Structure formats: structure tokens, C-alpha cells
Amino acid sequence: MNRDEDLSAAPLLEARQLSQTYGDTYALQQLDWSIREGEWWGIIGPNGSGKSTLIKFLSGVESPTSGEVLLGGRSITAYSRRELSRRIAVLQQDAIPPAGYTVREVIEMGRYPYQNWLGRERSDERRVGQLINDIMERLGLAELGQRKLDELSGGQRQRVALAKVMAQEPSILLLDEPTTFLDVHYQMQLMDLLAQWRQEQGITIAAVLHDLNLAALFCDRLLLLKEGQFRGNGTPREMLTPDQISDVFRIQPAIIEHPDDGIPQLLLRRQVSDSQIETDKEVES
Ligand SMILES: Nc1ncnc2c1ncn2[C@@H]1O[C@H](COP(=O)(O)OP(=O)(O)OP(=O)(O)O)[C@@H](O)[C@H]1O
Helix, strand or coil, X not given: CCCCCCCCCCEEEEEEEEEEEECCEEEEEEEEEEEECCCEEXXXXXXXXXXXXXXXXXXXXXXXXXXXXXXXXXXXXXXXXXXXXXXXXXXXXCCCCCCCCEHHHHHHHCCHHHECCCCCECCCHHHHHHHHHHHHHHCCCHHHCCCEHHHCCHHHHHHHHHHHHHHCCCCEEEEECCCCCCCHHHHHHHHXXXXXXXXXXXXXXXXXXXXXXXXXXXXXXXXXXXXXXXXXXXXXXXXXXXXXXXXXXXXXXXXXXXXXXXXXXXXXXXCCCHHHHHHHHHHHC
16 A cells, blocks of 8 residues: 655645535535545545535536636646546446446446547457456456346446446546445455555545545545535544544544554444443333
């Protein structure tokens, strides 16, 4: 993992004074934040803190009420949709592509930004065929190539969605809660695959994650949001302190060091103890 990032490098993706309002609600409030090439950021914060809104603006699909996003120093609005799709891919929470298509067809849709108006690859078709075969093999999808999407489990569909964004060969990957519908095995498999992809291709990742332990385990740096406001950024060790967690998430966990590499991990605590429940029962009877 790239924990010794070069903080002097120019930002690859940058949010400048980003604000979004819906009526009286500030979904984001004057956010300044930047991502450097090769970093893996976790975007964390309670429900409604503006995380998905931020991902939407970073991907360039929507424009904020005020402020701007820069990609490689240029306004993201200056890029065509096709140019953006060659650089940035987004993996959504429940990225179920259209039903009726086969697994292989959906993965091939990831190549859209590289095709001409006839749907032909601009680059070497043999290389692309091999790329798709490799991705399917790696994600355990080789046997499922001809299966229809609606005949797959949620976890399998999520792997197809990941395969599609890998076929897109982006340099930046944005993820919005990619592990929500996955069991613990597939959560770890997805995060490990991302880590491996990043190591091999040097991609830059920003992921909205609700699971703080997963965020600490995989991300170099965390951005902390609450009610649309910036509440800090830094390494997991800097961000996941008892004070920050209690202040932002309103829980008081025990924080321990992971035995493998000392990163912080949260142990949740019950707010109501068994003895409290027993006492309450006695009072009631
Ligand atoms: N289209 C919309 N119209 C009105 N309000 C919106 C809209 N989208 C988001 N909001 C509001 O903006 C705020 C931030 O929402 P956002 O979805 O970005 O939060 P989040 O941190 O991703 O939340 P969660 O963890 O629950 O997914 C919330 O108060 C939400 O209700």
C-alpha cells in the first residue's frame, strides 16, 4: 500500500469550494479536497453527510450549485463524456446493469468509451478480447459468461459490475458503498481485488465506505464528512480517534490496533448492558 504518498505532487482530482444545496439543506458546504495519483481514499461520514453527492460531482455526471471539480488541473466540465469515461469509472452501491444481457455482454459494455460509432474497438481487438477473458477469470466469472444477469445472485452481479469497470481501464475509480449487499467473504474479496488492481495498474481510488474497519484496513487516507461539512482528512490513524468517532458518528467504541500492522480497528460497544436490562425487568415486575 502507498502509505508514503508524495504530498507535494500535483492533485489529480480536486474539489474547490464545492457546495450543493437542496432547498434549505446543504448537502455539501464549501468543500476543498484533493486526491493525488495512486492514492486510495475512503470517504466516511454518517447518513446524509454528502458522500454520494460528492461522488456524483467528482465523476462529472452532475454540476454542483457552486464551486468546481478539476481533473488534471482542468475543469471537469471541459472534458467530453467519452473522454471522462476513459479516465473515470464509477461503481455504484447496487450496480445492476440492464436485465436481459449476458454476463459477457455487460462486461463488454465497459469498452464503450473506446469504440467508434459502429461499436468497433479503436484499439487492438485481440488485446481487448484477452483483457476481458483475464478479468472474467480473475473474478471467477469465466463459467458464467453466457448466463443472464437476472439469473445471478447479488454478490455475483456486483462482481460483474466490477468486471465492467475493470474492462473500462480507467485511471480513477470512484465507488459508492460497493460492499453494501455483499457477505463478509465477498466484501473482503472485492476490497482485495481493488487493492491488487491498484498495485498492478497504479489506479487512484476514492470509495464511500460505511464500514470504518474496512476503510482503515484498505485506504491510505480518509475524508471525514458530517452534514455536508468537512470534518478532517488524514491517515486512518489520524482520523479514527475516539474523539472524532464520538463527535461525528455518535458512538463510543473501543479502538484497538490491528495485530498485523497496527492500524486502528473499532470494537463496538453495546449502549445497554445485560445487567441494565435485568434491572429494568425487575423494576417493571
Ligand atoms: N436529489 C435530492 N434532493 C433533495 N435532497 C437531496 C437529494 N440528494 C441528496 N439530498 C440530501 O442531501 C444530503 C446529503 O445526501 P447524500 O446522499 O450525499 O448523503 P450520504 O452521505 O451519501 O448518505 P448515506 O450514507 O445515507 O448514503 C441529505 O440530507 C439528503 O437528504
